Amino acid sequence: MQFKKEIAEAIKETLKQFKVKTDKTKIEAELKPPPAPALGDFAFPCFSLAKSFKKNPTDIAKLLRDAIRKTKNFDKIDASGPYLNFFIEKTRLAAETIKQVLKEKQKYGRGQNKIGRVMIEFPSPNTNKPLHLGHLRNMAIGESVARLLEATDNKVIRANLNNDRGVHICKSMLAYQKFGRNKKPDKKTDHFVGDYYVRFAKELEKNSKLQDETQALLVKWENGDKKTIALWKKMTAWAIDGFKETYKTFGIKHDITYFESSLYDKGRNIVNDGLKKGVFQKRADGAILIDLTKDGLDEKILLRADGTAVYITQDLYLAKLKNDKFNLDGSIYVVGSEQEYHFKVLFLILRKLGFKFAKNLKHLSYGMVMLPEGRMKSREGTVVDADDLIEEVRQLAEKELTKRYHLPTKELKSRGLKIALAAIKYHFLRPDVGKTITFNPKESISFDGNTGPYILYAYARAGSIIKKSNRRIAVLKIFSVNQEERNLINKISELPQTVLAGAREYNSAPIANYVFDLAQIFNAFYHQCPVIGSDNESLRLNLTNAFRQTLKNALYLLGIETIEEM
Numbered sequence: 001m002q003f004k005k006e007i008a009e010a011i012k013e014t015l016k017q018f019k020v021k022t023d024k025t026k027i028e029a030e031l032k033p034p035p036a037p038a039l040g041d042f043a044f045p046c047f048s049l050a051k052s053f054k055k056n057p058t059d060i061a062k063l064l065r066d067a068i069r070k071t072k073n074f075d076k077i078d079a080s081g082p083y084l085n086f087f088i089e090k091t092r093l094a095a096e097t098i099k100q101v102l103k104e105k106q107k108y109g110r111g112q113n114k115i116g117r118v119m120i121e122f123p124s125p126n127t128n129k130p131l132h133l134g135h136l137r138n139m140a141i142g143e144s145v146a147r148l149l150e151a152t153d154n155k156v157i158r159a160n161l162n163n164d165r166g167v168h169i170c171k172s173m174l175a176y177q178k179f180g181r182n183k184k185p186d187k188k189t190d191h192f193v194g195d196y197y198v199r200f201a202k203e204l205e206k207n208s209k210l211q212d213e214t215q216a217l218l219v220k221w222e223n224g225d226k227k228t229i230a231l232w233k234k235m236t237a238w239a240i241d242g243f244k245e246t247y248k249t250f251g252i253k254h255d256i257t258y259f260e261s262s263l264y265d266k267g268r269n270i271v272n273d274g275l276k277k278g279v280f281q282k283r284a285d286g287a288i289l290i291d292l293t294k295d296g297l298d299e300k301i302l303l304r305a306d307g308t309a310v311y312i313t314q315d316l317y318l319a320k321l322k323n324d325k326f327n328l329d330g331s332i333y334v335v336g337s338e339q340e341y342h343f344k345v346l347f348l349i350l351r352k353l354g355f356k357f358a359k360n361l362k363h364l365s366y367g368m369v370m371l372p373e374g375r376m377k378s379r380e381g382t383v384v385d386a387d388d389l390i391e392e393v394r395q396l397a398e399k400e401l402t403k404r405y406h407l408p409t410k411e412l413k414s415r416g417l418k419i420a421l422a423a424i425k426y427h428f429l430r431p432d433v434g435k436t437i438t439f440n441p442k443e444s445i446s447f448d449g450n451t452g453p454y455i456l457y458a459y460a461r462a463g464s465i466i467k468k469s470n471r472r473i474a475v476l477k478i479f480s481v482n483q484e485e486r487n488l489i490n491k492i493s494e495l496p497q498t499v500l501a502g503a504r505e506y507n508s509a510p511i512a513n514y515v516f517d518l519a520q521i522f523n524a525f526y527h528q529c530p531v532i533g534s535d536n537e538s539l540r541l542n543l544t545n546a547f548r549q550t551l552k553n554a555l556y557l558l559g560i561e562t563i564e565e566m
């Protein structure tokens with residue numbers, strides 16, 4: 001923003017007089033709106049200067065105030081405790097902000113936090129059952145962080161890993177072999193596969209020998225037994241086709257997809273190399289492991305005694321593969337917090353093996369998702385299914401909509417889905433990423449709480465004002481700025497710094513909190529300030545437009561689509 005630049009410039013020059021060197025961008029980043037509007041438009045904290053000045057921050061603030069007053073022409077500068085407060089003429093502030101938003105349009109809010117080429121892996125499911133509740137949080141986070149990084153000057157590569165090998169896959173396969181009788185899917189194909197996974201668990205209660213049979217099936221699979229491979233191909237394709245539908249509904253798309261089935265074998269080479277290098281060791285029974293006790297971790301098996309690969313075997317190779325192919329400056333894994341140990345061990349091993357890229361790896365760990373009591377699991381005892389949950393929330397949204405309007409079925413369905421996705425995504429992105437959360441479908445869909453629909457509603461409201469104005473081109477003329485207008489302008493001007501804060505921490509929560517504040521402040525404006533036909537119509541129409549653009553841009557970063565009417 002222009003004002004911040006001006007202020008930062010003035011502070012920098014003044015500090016120079018005192019022989020204190022600083023960086024303009026650093027000053028700019030420290031400029032924040034004071035806690036109350038009456039205190040000014042931008043506050044600069046003087047704490048960090050105490051050392052260079054050998055004075056307390058309160059005295060520094062006074063000193064700087066007097067020095068700046070002598071040379072620069074601001075509307076007003078105050079020293080308030082340890083802060084230096086700047087006032088900018090209200091109409092000028094309003095005009096600059098609104099003009100900037102309307103000029104930059106969908107680019108408004110973007111900033112610079114360059115890492116370079118960054119891969120984000122999500123949601124990386126197992127192909128033995130459909131996506132569940134946790135995957136919804138995973139996808140919301142993955143897509144949002146991808147967009148945040150894109151908005152701050154990075155090239156993002158969205159990756160997915162299908163864990164399509166192993167004994168868990170053989171469970172669904174075995175149940176289908178025994179009880180499926182070559183039946184074709186009669187429902188969404190990943191759900192069809194998942195039914196056999198559930199069936200396996202049930203049958204296992206009656207017959208514990210089935211466990212050994214899955215092991216035998218895995219050996220057959222690893223040996224390339226034709227019938228087993230054909231069955232595996234058929235069922236994995238069903239699972240993956242089903243996932244793709246859910247990805248599409250949810251609005252995510254991958255640039256590259258990896259398959260454990262084609263990685264695990266190559267991981268073996270890395271393990272053998274590590275053994276030669278002496279980083280790993282062989283146990284008496286033939287298993288290969290690494291001893292991490294000196295690093296405060298445990299011994300970790302990398303290949304079993306029978307030579308079969310474990311979960312981490314694929315990851316050793318995959319990390320290298322990703323980096324070799326894309327020459328990455330960053331590589332992020334969006335995976336639940338229960339795998340923190342796994343990634344700690346993985347990253348440490350890669351460092352010990354001497355891979356330079358190991359320092360660029362990050363586990364973006366998120367907390368578990370629960371449902372309100374009594375609803376933790378579905379009837380079959382499986383975790384709650386992602387598609388079912390989206391459908392449940394969509395129906396709740398439709399119910400809300402039918403209370404208000406008479407909509408053609410097609411419109412009702414499409415609007416219902418958009419509202420449901422906004423509800424779900426917002427609910428998952430608002431809390432800090434590491435927190436365990438409870439997903440309450442009813443609460444998430446409420447039109448007047450701290451929810452996605454509440455925010456979409458504010459957007460639609462603003463849209464109806466614009467519509468009523470006949471979209472007449474309103475030349476921006478500002479005569480005065482009242483408190484509600486000013487609050488809205490200030491909030492709008494905070495998007496760029498919020499985006500930067502989110503991107504730096506790979507955290508969407510600041511954006512989620514921002515959209516809620518923004519919507520609330522708009523609603524207060526909406527109730528207090530008539531727009532059309534008012535004396536200040538030009539400012540208010542333009543401000544409403546700028547609000548819509550700002551909210552749309554911020555929602556985009558959460559992966560949430562706006563709708564024109566609600």
Ligand code: ARG
Pocket residue numbers: 121123124125126161163315318333335
């Ligand atoms: N498929 C695994 C699971 O569902 C997550 C994989 C995470 N990614 C990885 N590279 N290990 O638990």
